[in-house]
Amino acid sequence: MSSSALKLLAASGAKGSATYVDDVFSTTLYTGDNSTQTVTTGIDVLGEGGLIWVKARSFAGGHNLIDSAQGSSYNLDSTSVNAPANNSTQFTFLNNGYRINGGSTAWDLNQNNQDYCAWSWQKQPGFFDVVTFEAPANADDDFRVSHNLGTVPGMIIVKSVDATGDWYVYHRSFSAPRNDSVKLNSNGASAASGDFWGESNPTATDFGVQVRNFATRPVTTGAGTYVAYLFAHDAQEFGTDEDEAIIKCGTYTGNGSSTGPIIDLGFEPQWLLIKNIDDARDWVILDSMRGIVTGGNDERLLPNSNDSESGDTLLDLTSTGFQLTYTGDQVNGNGENYIYVAIRRPFKPAEEFAATTDLFGIVNSIPANSANNGTVISTSNQIDMMMGVPALNGYASYVSSRFQGGKATRTQNPNAEFGSPQFYFDYTKAFKQGIGNDTDFLGYTFTRAPGFFDVVAYTGSATQNTEVKHNLGVVPEMVWRKKRNGSQQWYVWASALAGGQVFNGNFYTSSGGFSSGQYYTGDTQFAYSITATAFTQGALYQTSNTYIAYLFASVDGISKIGTYTGTGNDLNVACGFSAGARLVMIKRTDAAGDWYYWDSARGIIAGNDPYLLLNSDAAQVTNTDYIDPLASGFTVTSSAPVALNASGGTYLFYAIA
Numbered sequence: 001m002s003s004s005a006l007k008l009l010a011a012s013g014a015k016g017s018a019t020y021v022d023d024v025f026s027t028t029l030y031t032g033d034n035s036t037q038t039v040t041t042g043i044d045v046l047g048e049g050g051l052i053w054v055k056a057r058s059f060a061g062g063h064n065l066i067d068s069a070q071g072s073s074y075n076l077d078s079t080s081v082n083a084p085a086n087n088s089t090q091f092t093f094l095n096n097g098y099r100i101n102g103g104s105t106a107w108d109l110n111q112n113n114q115d116y117c118a119w120s121w122q123k124q125p126g127f128f129d130v131v132t133f134e135a136p137a138n139a140d141d142d143f144r145v146s147h148n149l150g151t152v153p154g155m156i157i158v159k160s161v162d163a164t165g166d167w168y169v170y171h172r173s174f175s176a177p178r179n180d181s182v183k184l185n186s187n188g189a190s191a192a193s194g195d196f197w198g199e200s201n202p203t204a205t206d207f208g209v210q211v212r213n214f215a216t217r218p219v220t221t222g223a224g225t226y227v228a229y230l231f232a233h234d235a236q237e238f239g240t241d242e243d244e245a246i247i248k249c250g251t252y253t254g255n256g257s258s259t260g261p262i263i264d265l266g267f268e269p270q271w272l273l274i275k276n277i278d279d280a281r282d283w284v285i286l287d288s289m290r291g292i293v294t295g296g297n298d299e300r301l302l303p304n305s306n307d308s309e310s311g312d313t314l315l316d317l318t319s320t321g322f323q324l325t326y327t328g329d330q331v332n333g334n335g336e337n338y339i340y341v342a343i344r345r346p347f348k349p350a351e352e353f354a355a356t357t358d359l360f361g362i363v364n365s366i367p368a369n370s371a372n373n374g375t376v377i378s379t380s381n382q383i384d385m386m387m388g389v390p391a392l393n394g395y396a397s398y399v400s401s402r403f404q405g406g407k408a409t410r411t412q413n414p415n416a417e418f419g420s421p422q423f424y425f426d427y428t429k430a431f432k433q434g435i436g437n438d439t440d441f442l443g444y445t446f447t448r449a450p451g452f453f454d455v456v457a458y459t460g461s462a463t464q465n466t467e468v469k470h471n472l473g474v475v476p477e478m479v480w481r482k483k484r485n486g487s488q489q490w491y492v493w494a495s496a497l498a499g500g501q502v503f504n505g506n507f508y509t510s511s512g513g514f515s516s517g518q519y520y521t522g523d524t525q526f527a528y529s530i531t532a533t534a535f536t537q538g539a540l541y542q543t544s545n546t547y548i549a550y551l552f553a554s555v556d557g558i559s560k561i562g563t564y565t566g567t568g569n570d571l572n573v574a575c576g577f578s579a580g581a582r583l584v585m586i587k588r589t590d591a592a593g594d595w596y597y598w599d600s601a602r603g604i605i606a607g608n609d610p611y612l613l614l615n616s617d618a619a620q621v622t623n624t625d626y627i628d629p630l631a632s633g634f635t636v637t638s639s640a641p642v643a644l645n646a647s648g649g650t651y652l653f654y655a656i657a
Contacts, residue, residue: 170202
């Protein structure tokens with residue numbers, strides 16, 4: 001079904017209106033300011049109901065679980081057996097986030113200059129539900145609790161809210177699910193007891209709790225009030241065709257190796273909860289916003305501990321799941337069993353975003369001198385990849401992504417990625433740059449979205465034609481690839497030049513940066529073939545070396561990758577836009593030529609337009625008029641050199657509206 005048809009159905013309230021994980025879950029990073037602050041999560045807990053879980057990252061502060069079933073006046077702490085604290089002035093649900101009503105209090109939500117993480121779940125059949133219930137005195141052993149999850153729960157967390165009590169967890173992957181439980185507020189292993197979760201299994205409409213032997217049960221023999229958080233498993237009713245899952249609850253067995261188990265979810269996760277159920281090990285929460293780095297430290301928080309955030313090499317994400325890389329018992333003990341909950345990364349198609357600025361942002365003229373190097377720089381979109389120039393007066397372009405933990409590669413040389421962070425992706429729609437103490441900064445921020453842009457971090461294998469999965473969702477039209485852990489050329493492939501889906505040809509030079517040479521055909525050093533879900537390694541592969549690939553595609557009205565033939569005269573390049581291009585890149589393909597790029601922040605006007613070169617660290621040139629604005633795309637002017645507009649010359653371009 002087309003994007004326009006989906007939008008019409010959504011407007012009419014028809015079933016065809018799709019729900020994506022973007023609509024019902026988010027991870028939001030923010031810094032406290034000790035005053036009233038609004039935190040925008042994009043999730044409507046006020047109107048739709050749900051849960052917001054806030055944890056301090058930079059200091060040892062409590063966990064705050066605030067749900068719509070109890071109301072925003074109450075918070076629970078997953079490390080504590082206590083009943084919820086009541087503070088009616090502390091916290092307010094909003095339709096797209098929440099407001100912290102004032103400065104630092106006992107809830108640990110907003111201390112000045114401290115970093116926080118907020119995970120938000122919206123109630124949605126097939127994904128998440130929250131209910132409160134009253135357990136009557138002297139109830140039957142099989143007391144049933146109704147819910148609206150609409151599917152059999154994969155995990156349930158139950159906590160008493162009118163008295164002290166542990167946090168008891170049901171998980172579908174326990175060896176005896178109705179008998180076993182584990183405590184969220186403890187690092188203990190799972191324990192078994194007959195009919196702990198009732199005399200029959202949870203269903204799509206209710207679940208059971210046992211009320212006898214109250215000293216070790218979530219529900220006592222006396223009357224009591226409880227809250228339950230219910231997480232679905234593999235309900236395939238999300239996405240454009242309403243046939244995809246966004247949450248899975250499963251299990252795996254560790255092997256104690258740095259090449260640990262590969263967990264195939266069928267999707268790339270953005271959030272993971274993991275618990276060793278055989279041994280006394282902490283719970284672990286990981287998410288891609290705080291950092292799940294391929295080949296680097298993954299930032300973890302512990303639901304059963306107030307500890308601040310800490311990093312270790314626990315696992316790598318894949319396009320279809322994750323692979324354990326840690327050798328210890330916390331997540332990968334040899335022969336030990338683990339339960340997990342995995343939530344899918346955002347996968348809303350690019351056409352469904354409200355504005356192009358939600359997919360691509362430009363920041364310009366940001367000072368980066370010694371006094372404010374590392375200043376938080378806000379953008380219009382969630383940042384998954386950053387391309388930046390720290391000084392317009394002469395500095396190499398850098399490229400970095402969340403998968404790299406802020407490490408960066410230069411586009412004008414073949415060097416390995418930098419060993420220390422150059423970009424700090426510590427925020428959802430902001431970043432800090434730490435490259436140098438210069439006077440200005442230019443940055444382009446890309447959001448991963450099907451059909452528009454994707455990033456893949458992978459390790460080379462011993463076989464040339466090994467598949468590397470990606471989540472672009474369409475056949476890429478342009479791919480940039482770079483070795484991360486050593487020196488090697490940048491390789492750039494374009495389908496318009498290769499003749500379709502075969503990885504035939506690329507731009508490269510032996511010296512290694514973005515090549516100024518022409519496009520080489522009949523060359524499979526990059527890879528052999530490419531599809532909407534994978535590409536295969538080519539002749540130039542190196543076992544155990546690490547790589548990063550950036551995949552680009554055209555989206556109607558948003559982005560365009562194509563070619564044009566030069567005329568030597570003013571040449572209009574139509575891209576299907578309505579208000580012109582914000583970014584334009586051009587490279588000659590049939591002869592030598594630099595990689596030029598312009599942007600609307602510095603100026604794409606009917607006059608001089610500043611440009612930079614991806615393959616050079618030369619200062620920007622400001623006194624030339626090589627392109628002009630055009631509502632449908634851009635115009636290459638008659639004054640442009642042969643590298644941009646030679647009569648009969650062939651040129652590759654990439655433009656974003």
